[in-house]
Amino acid sequence: MSDGPAGRRGPGARRPWGGVRPFSIKTKLGALVVVSVLITTGLSVIAVHTKTELRFITVFSMIATLLITQFVAHSLTAPLDDMTAVARSISHGDYTRRVRENRRDELGDLAQAINVMADELEAQDRQRKELVANVSHELRTPIAGLRAVLENIVDGVTQADPETMRTALKQTERLGRLVETLLDLSRLDNGVVPLRKRRFEVWPYLSGVLKEANMVASARAGMASGSGSHTRTDVHLHLDVSPPELVAHADPERIHQVVANLIDNAVKHSPPHGRVTVRARRGDRPESLELEVLDEGPGIPRTEWHRVFERFNRGNVNRPHGPGSDGGTGLGLAIARWAVDLHGGRIRVAESERGCRILITLPGEWSAPS
Numbered sequence: 001m002s003d004g005p006a007g008r009r010g011p012g013a014r015r016p017w018g019g020v021r022p023f024s025i026k027t028k029l030g031a032l033v034v035v036s037v038l039i040t041t042g043l044s045v046i047a048v049h050t051k052t053e054l055r056f057i058t059v060f061s062m063i064a065t066l067l068i069t070q071f072v073a074h075s076l077t078a079p080l081d082d083m084t085a086v087a088r089s090i091s092h093g094d095y096t097r098r099v100r101e102n103r104r105d106e107l108g109d110l111a112q113a114i115n116v117m118a119d120e121l122e123a124q125d126r127q128r129k130e131l132v133a134n135v136s137h138e139l140r141t142p143i144a145g146l147r148a149v150l151e152n153i154v155d156g157v158t159q160a161d162p163e164t165m166r167t168a169l170k171q172t173e174r175l176g177r178l179v180e181t182l183l184d185l186s187r188l189d190n191g192v193v194p195l196r197k198r199r200f201e202v203w204p205y206l207s208g209v210l211k212e213a214n215m216v217a218s219a220r221a222g223m224a225s226g227s228g229s230h231t232r233t234d235v236h237l238h239l240d241v242s243p244p245e246l247v248a249h250a251d252p253e254r255i256h257q258v259v260a261n262l263i264d265n266a267v268k269h270s271p272p273h274g275r276v277t278v279r280a281r282r283g284d285r286p287e288s289l290e291l292e293v294l295d296e297g298p299g300i301p302r303t304e305w306h307r308v309f310e311r312f313n314r315g316n317v318n319r320p321h322g323p324g325s326d327g328g329t330g331l332g333l334a335i336a337r338w339a340v341d342l343h344g345g346r347i348r349v350a351e352s353e354r355g356c357r358i359l360i361t362l363p364g365e366w367s368a369p370s
Helices: 027-051 052-093 106-154 161-185 202-222 253-267 303-307 332-342
Strands: 198-201 234-241 247-250 274-283 289-294 346-350 357-362
Touching: 027 052, 052 106, 052 202, 106 161, 106 202, 106 346, 198 202, 198 274, 202 253, 202 274, 247 253, 253 289, 253 332, 253 357, 332 357
Parallel strands: 234 274
Antiparallel strands: 198 247, 274 289, 289 357, 346 357
16 A cells, blocks of 8 residues: 555555465475474484484484474464464554565465455545545535524524525535435445436526525634634635536536535635636536636645645645635545546646636536446
8 A cells, every 4th residue: 555654565566365385384394394304314324323322312303303393383473473463453443553474375375364454444444534524524514504594584684584494495405415425425335326417507506506605604704613614705706607508417416515615625715805716618528517616816836736636635835825714624625526536527726827726527428327
C-alpha cells in the first residue's frame, strides 16, 4: 500500500499463495533427519578408525543433533511468535503492525495472509471513520436549512404560508433521502451504489440549489460554526445556464451533493463581496452536462491540483480567505468526486485567470449502468 509504513508491499506486489516452495517446512524437517543421520554415521566411522569409545561418540552425536534441531526449531517458532504479537495488536484495534515476509515456506504464506488481512481491516476501519464524517457533513445542510425556515417563522420574519412550508417540506424530504443514503453507502464495500437517474431541466434545478445555499448560509451566520462550513452572506451567487432549456440525465440527489459542496467551498474562499458563478453547458453526448463552479478567491496552486479531491485534504493554506471562513473538514470536494465518479463522469481543477475553477463532466444517458 502506498500510504502504509515503509517497507510494506502493496497487494499487487505480493507473490501468489500456494506456489512452489523451494524451502518448505517438510523439506527442512527432512533435511534435519538426513543431517542427523549423517552426523551420527560420520562420528561412528570416525570412532571405528580412531578406536574412540562409543559413549563419547554417542554424546557428541546427541549434542550435535540437539544443536541443529534447536536451530531449526527456532527458525520455525520465531515467526510464529511474531505473528502472535501482530494478531494480538489487531485484536486490540491496532492495524499498523505487520509480519515480516522474509520466508519462502508455509510460514511465509501465513505471514502474507495475516498482512493482507491487516490491510483489509485497516482499510475497513478507515472507511468506517470516513463514512461517519461524510454523513455528519452531509446532514448539516438540510438541518440548517430547515432550522432557518422554522426560526424565521417563530421570529415572525416570514409567515407560515404555503410557499414557506413547501421549502420546509423540501428540506425535510432531503433529510429523509440522506438518511436513506446510509443504506446505500452500506453497499459500497460490494461496489454497488444505486443511481436514480432521470431527466430534469437544469435551470430550475440549479436555481433551487443556489437558493438553498443562500438560505443555509444565512442560517449559519447566526450560529457558532465549528464544522468547517462557511457562514458568508456577502458573496453573490450567479447562475449561467445556456441554453435556458438545457436538459440533463443524472441522479439529481447526487448532483445536488456535488454542486452544494462546490458552492460551499467556493464561497468559503471568496474575498469580501466576491462572486461565485455556477455555469452549465450542454456536453458532447445526448443529455450530457458540463458544470463549472468559479470563484474569485486566491485559487489553488498547480502543485496541489492532484490532491484537491483527497479526503481530509484542506490544502496548504495557513488561514481562511474570507470573513466567516475556517479551515473546513476537507470532505466537501472528496464527496463531490465520489458522486461524480458514480455517474462515470469526471471532476477536475481547470485553468482560470482568477480564482479557482472546478469543471465537471457528466456523460448523460450514454453512461455505463451502475
